[in-house]
Ligand SMILES: NC(=O)C1=CN([C@@H]2O[C@H](COP(=O)(O)OP(=O)(O)OC[C@H]3O[C@@H](n4cnc5c(N)ncnc54)[C@H](OP(=O)(O)O)[C@@H]3O)[C@@H](O)[C@H]2O)C=CC1
């Protein structure tokens with residue numbers, strides 16, 4: 130199968146290249162960028178020297194349809210809602226890493242993204258690509274809305290407890306922390322070395338666009354609409370994302386009972402690893418891999434569950450999950466091209 134990447138020279142695009150180069154059933158055919166067409170990818174990114182001999186090209190839906198079968202959109206919000214329908218119309222499988230097709234309600238997109246939404250019919254057709262939760266809908270789909278990085282870690286951490294009814298949904302608090310690559314490679318003063326190094330800062334309190342995405346998915350799992358509290362922090366590292374999630378218990382389970390429930394829930398999900406009693410994950414333990422590692426603790430005194438969920442934001446939070454979704458769409462083994470151990474130390 131031949132693939133194209135729109136936004137190939139951004140952080141998620143480059144990660145798609147690294148992973149797809151090792152995928153036995155996919156061949157990289159077209160790399161598309163916005164401002165660097167004509168350049169050799171190896172010149173822009175010397176770490177790819179000797180691996181991939183391709184020039185960046187301009188977006189052309191006819192050319193994509195002629196040369197590829199699947200297109201990944203690794204573009205900023207607001208780009209794929211216009212370009213992707215042209216590819217879909219031409220019969221291509223489209224996997225969008227941006228938020229353009231994630232929210233079913235166009236008014237919610239307009240409120241949280243501060244721009245006009247994608248076509249409503251396509252929003253309805255789009256399948257939310259949280260691989261472990263929506264496998265049945267993803268299989269055979271043509272349009273995947275790949276989840277955001279914070280929602281991936283949060284929702285994989287919450288899903289078993291939410292589906293069991295074991296926590297009070299109105300009590301959920303998510304404390305998220307991300308490395309700087311989560312914000313992409315564009316020049317932003319807040320991402321300068323002197324601003325980020327030896328610093329931790331909270332950002333977008335009450336306005337983060339992943340808030341409605343997490344709420345929508347929790348509602349889909351539970352049948353109930355509840356507001357969550359979600360706070361994000363930028364931390365001085367390149368890759369890695371941790372969500373520490375707090376919720377009040379609705380059932381009196383112990384940590385051991387929660388761990389057994391999570392183990393059962395993710396029994397057939399090779400990319401979700403549950404930590405044993407008394408052990409919690411760190412971002413380094415998933416770096417460069419498609420794993421989501423989860424640790425749990427019940428605080429009997431406050432009757433609260435704490436969930437610690439970590440991913441590599443550019444792999445499981447973006448490019449890796451996008452490829453996992455392609456594997457599911459095609460009925461291939463989910464781990465094809467993704468069976469990579471994390472980089473350590
Ligand atoms: N970074 C992460 O950890 C995650 C990112 N995402 C999402 O994935 C998407 C990409 O993110 P990221 O890789 O970080 O972003 P970057 O800013 O690093 O890269 C964006 C890419 O999009 C290209 N681009 C911009 N506008 C257009 C356009 N009109 N047509 C074609 N290409 C265009 C840019 O090309 P050029 O440089 O030539 O202008 C660049 O290659 C975003 O929507 C992001 O929110 C999702 C989960 C995690």
Ligand SMILES: CC(=O)N[C@@H](CCC(=O)OP(=O)(O)O)C(=O)O
Pocket residue numbers: 206226227228276277278279307308309310311312338339361363
């Ligand atoms: C560190 C950092 O800035 N992270 C970004 C994550 C954006 C992202 O991946 O989100 P979408 O795919 O939904 O656009 C943020 O918090 O906005």
